Amino acid sequence: MKTLQIEKIRELMMNPNQIRNMSVIAHVDHGKTTLTDSLLARAGIISENNAGKACMMDTDPKEQEMGITIKSTGVSLYYQNAVTKQESIINLIDSPGHIDFSGEVTAALRVTDGALVVVDAVEGVAVQTETVLRQACQERIRPVLVINKLDRLFSELKDDYENIYQRVNKIIAKVNSILEMHENDSIRGYTLDPSLGNVAFSSGKQCWGFTLKTFARIYSQKFSTKEEILMTKLWGDNYFNPQAKSFTSEVAQINNQNKKFERSFIEFVLVPLGKYYSASSNANIEVLSKMVEKLNLSSILTPVELERLKQVDLQERIKRTMRVWLPLADAILEMVQDHLPSPKEAMKYRSLYLYEGPADDEACTAMRECNSEGPLMLYVSKMVPTADLSRFYAFGRVFSGTISQGMKVRVQGTDYKPGSKEGLFIKTIQRTFLMMGKQHEPIESVPAGGTVLILGVDNALTKTDTLTTSEIAHNIRNMKYTISLILR
Ligand code: GDP
Numbered sequence: 427m428k429t430l431q432i433e434k435i436r437e438l439m440m441n442p443n444q445i446r447n448m449s450v451i452a453h454v455d456h457g458k459t460t461l462t463d464s465l466l467a468r469a470g471i472i473s474e475n476n477a478g479k480a481c482m483m484d485t486d487p488k489e490q491e492m493g494i495t496i497k498s499t500g501v502s503l504y505y506q507n508a509v510t511k512q513e514s515i516i517n518l519i520d521s522p523g524h525i526d527f528s529g530e531v532t533a534a535l536r537v538t539d540g541a542l543v544v545v546d547a548v549e550g551v552a553v554q555t556e557t558v559l560r561q562a563c564q565e566r567i568r569p570v571l572v573i574n575k576l577d578r579l580f581s582e583l584k585d586d587y588e589n590i591y592q593r594v595n596k597i598i599a600k601v602n603s604i605l606e607m608h609e610n611d612s613i614r615g616y617t618l619d620p621s622l623g624n625v626a627f628s629s630g631k632q633c634w635g636f637t638l639k640t641f642a643r644i645y646s647q648k649f650s651t652k653e654e655i656l657m658t659k660l661w662g663d664n665y666f667n668p669q670a671k672s673f674t675s676e677v678a679q680i681n682n683q684n685k686k687f688e689r690s691f692i693e694f695v696l697v698p699l700g701k702y703y704s705a706s707s708n709a710n711i712e713v714l715s716k717m718v719e720k721l722n723l724s725s726i727l728t729p730v731e732l733e734r735l736k737q738v739d740l741q742e743r744i745k746r747t748m749r750v751w752l753p754l755a756d757a758i759l760e761m762v763q764d765h766l767p768s769p770k771e772a773m774k775y776r777s778l779y780l781y782e783g784p785a786d787d788e789a790c791t792a793m794r795e796c797n798s799e800g801p802l803m804l805y806v807s808k809m810v811p812t813a814d815l816s817r818f819y820a821f822g823r824v825f826s827g828t829i830s831q832g833m834k835v836r837v838q839g840t841d842y843k844p845g846s847k848e849g850l851f852i853k854t855i856q857r858t859f860l861m862m863g864k865q866h867e868p869i870e871s872v873p874a875g876g877t878v879l880i881l882g883v884d885n886a887l888t889k890t891d892t893l894t895t896s897e898i899a900h901n902i903r904n905m906k907y908t909i910s911l912i913l914r
Contacts, residue, residue: 783900
């Protein structure tokens with residue numbers, strides 16, 4: 427990984443407002459691994475060419491065997507928004523998508539404040555999506571939504587754009603109804619709505635994706651309208667009247683040329699997307715060249731590049747053309763930066779739920795403020811074996827205080843009760859690391875808000891323990907979920 431990015435991560439983690447801790451949740455096969463790989467490729471952790479096919483987050487050989495993601499692994503990504511220049515560290519905790527490993531899912535949720543919910547556009551919201559989403563709500567996690575495999579809708583529904591719109595709309599409504607059922611402080615008054623920018627549309631396999639913010643940005647110059655206003659016009663029952671060159675919310679009517687007003691999502695998103703997509707699929711270089719000119723992509727897709735497309739297979743061709751126009755990772759990371767809470771924001775409502783002790787003691791107060799100067803409160807969510815398999819790292823989230831190499835900590839097991847010695851060990855932190863997929867970057871200390879790998883506490887741990895420096899601290903609540911699998 428590039429040294430510059432590691433340096434940026436070290437710098438940014440000092441400010442919890444610039445951190446986003448998130449997990450990716452999905453029903454098995456809805457495309458979580460493929461999508462995650464695109465984010466890793468964007469951060470330079472895997473090569474761009476491998477995005478869409480590599481399985482960087484899968485660390486367990488059993489995973490490849492079973493074709494599902496079992497172990498939750500963490501990776502820290504540096505992201506800078508190209509327009510606003512806002513910088514963030516995005517700590518991505520991959521969580522498994524299979525019901526048998528639901529214990530792992532909840533452990534991944536616990537260390538995050540937000541979730542990227544991935545739903546296959548054709549399959550819709552599935553059982554596991556609903557189960558994990560419910561757990562996410564219990565953990566006070568705020569979600570953003572990615573409607574994935576949009577290419578399937580294009581190839582399967584061809585140009586029945588109204589049908590595509592209706593299907594997508596149904597998925598969003600279904601996810602919102604689940605959120606409504608499990609409402610809590612993290613999502614009170616929060617709705618998933620493309621016109622707010624917290625819903626993305628993607629093809630993880632072909633490396634393209636967008637939010638309505640992406641399209642509003644493209645059209646804001648043409649209409650001389652602010653992005654935020656345009657976003658609201660591109661979704662829902664908003665139609666475009668080509669004669670008046672303006673948006674209307676009236677139900678589609680027949681105008682005097684006997685032409686229907688077109689739904690603006692269709693007119694401004696699906697039609698150009700479909701045209702470009704089909705020119706790419708058919709290797710129609712003439713149409714592609716025109717589109718490339720119109721979309722201002724001529725500096726990236728030169729005539730030579732376009733000619734070369736004839737020689738590559740369909741998937742590769744679509745990937746090369748679509749991703750330069752609508753880069754997937756940029757859309758997703760911008761949405762995460764804009765809509766998932768920082769630890770500073772999330773701990774205001776999560777601390778009370780997470781902490782077993784009184785709301786006004788020093789540990790809970792420090793957690794609520796995400797205070798790096800307060801006592802250490804760290805939750806261990808999993809144990810990760812060292813490369814030689816002789817020991818384990820503890821992986822966890824710093825909820826308050828700062829964890830540093832050489833410091834003494836109290837390791838409080840799940841059976842620990844304040845004031846007793848049972849379930850309590852005093853240990854010295856030997857080494858601390860940032861988790862970067864398969865590699866670990868040594869780091870001297872990690873302040874409140876971040877995730878960390880720790881060496882030195884493995885022989886005292888029972889896996890989901892609390893590490894603290896406060897003598898009066900209670901434990902961070904243990905995770906107990908009963909998974910009820912509803913078969914449909
Ligand atoms: P996971 O089980 O949720 O991690 O799903 P994977 O990322 O492993 O993907 C499952 C299958 O769906 C694989 O065969 C992928 O190639 C395929 N897939 C993933 N994303 C897309 C997509 O955007 N479009 C299409 N058509 N297939 C996809």
